[in-house]
Amino acid sequence: MTRLMPTISIITPVFNGAATILDCLKSIDSQTYSPFEHFIINGNSTDTTLALINTRKRPYRTVITEPDRGLYDAMNKGIKKATGDIVGILNADDFYPADDILSTVANAFKNIEIDSCYGDLLYVDSKDTDKTIRNWKSGKYARRKFFSGWMVPHPTFFVRRSIYEELGYFNLELGSAADYEIMIRFLVKHRITTTYLNKIIVKMRIGGASNKSISGRLKANRMDRKAWTVNGIKPYPWTVFLKPIRKIGQWVIK
Template identity: 30%
Template sequence: MENIKVTVITVCYNAYNTIENTITSIINQDYRNIEFIVIDGNSKDKTIDIVQKYKNRINKIISEPDKGIYDAMNKGIALATGDYCIFMNSGDSFFDYKSVSSAVPFLTENSDIVSGIATLENQIWYPAKESELSLSFFVTKSLNHQATFIKTTLLKKIGYDSSLKIVADSIFFFKILILGNGSYKAIPVNIAKCEDSGMSGDREASYKELQMAIKTLLPQRMSKDVDFIHYYCNPAVIKIGNLLHKCKWLKKIWHFYKRHQKVR
């Protein structure tokens, strides 16, 4: 089974306090066919000193200025030679030393995107079921990037939109799974431990960028659909809506109103 090569890409910048934990979680995996690439954004602290400490266990190291996290990820993708890539950026780590070896049997089924379980500081992020993947899913949620294996050929073909600051990974998934009808598998494997903080933790900014990016990929006539999903597809509104839908007297009033409306 080790004929499947997995490329792990780590992007870091001024991450002296967290990079070593990330590196050790990768080099201590019991799966042997791993390519490990580190892309450092020309850190000003001692991050690169920690990286160089493990240079014999890292296949490729780049330390140079970049245009942001997704530009750095694209640099890693350009160097990748594995069948699948997974991103484990500084501050994140594999769940345990068997995370990759436990996922590889599912990679043999050749799905475009394979997503597992991520553990955050305050929650467990389970992968979406295939039946859940829709426009509304990606307007309101996403897959956990650190717990997801992606076919390298797709990453090289499409890459991440480096003009985006927060949600380029979500937009990549949207392009592959919704617009491209790519294949997907959710797996019951603990893959990653992730930080809750970071750029993607700014929920308001994240939603705003996500909506705008999705709208640019869809016909203009669907812009209102994206707005509707954003405003009304949340647990509180759905619960209230379901209660109102079951209210018989409210239905009668609505039907009476509709019957007496003028047809345009």
């Protein structure tokens, strides 16, 4: 069953993102799809971020500048401001690689039985964004994959706004695992429907907030396990250890 094309809300949290924010904005401004809206949640940046944002004012863009409690608090603020049918998040150091990304997403949501969608993520060099570092080929969804350390690339994850309103927002107590937790809550616990878009949806610069060192990843294992327990689901003993191991292939397959 299908319906008319949905409206899309894009949320961009940023703090001192002067080095990358223009690439992010240009990729959004180049989208051929309409209608969509864009909320920038600027956590009182102290560099030239706000001045750069103001050079690309658009009717569909709203800028909110105020203190926040970090990345996921900023995301929550944006989602709660959103009015679109669909919500996507594009961080300040990420960008869409083509002008038809939102069109591809909107086409997926024409099916009213689809609650969410996701695609592939390309990690690129922080300076030379044409240079691929990692290729996250996510593949088709199966709930059981989560128990083997698989997860959706969160920057490519688009969700109906009604799902956030019904099932809740990012849990700030989970720290850097807040995106992992929300996907466990949505996809594993509540079993919302999703579909895979066999396409690179987002390019992410290596060195962004979501990229961890080996020591940081080991420290994050505790929060990953908590992401399961707060949802009342018991993972396999090896689930959170397989999660970083699965990333090895992303460095090899480019």
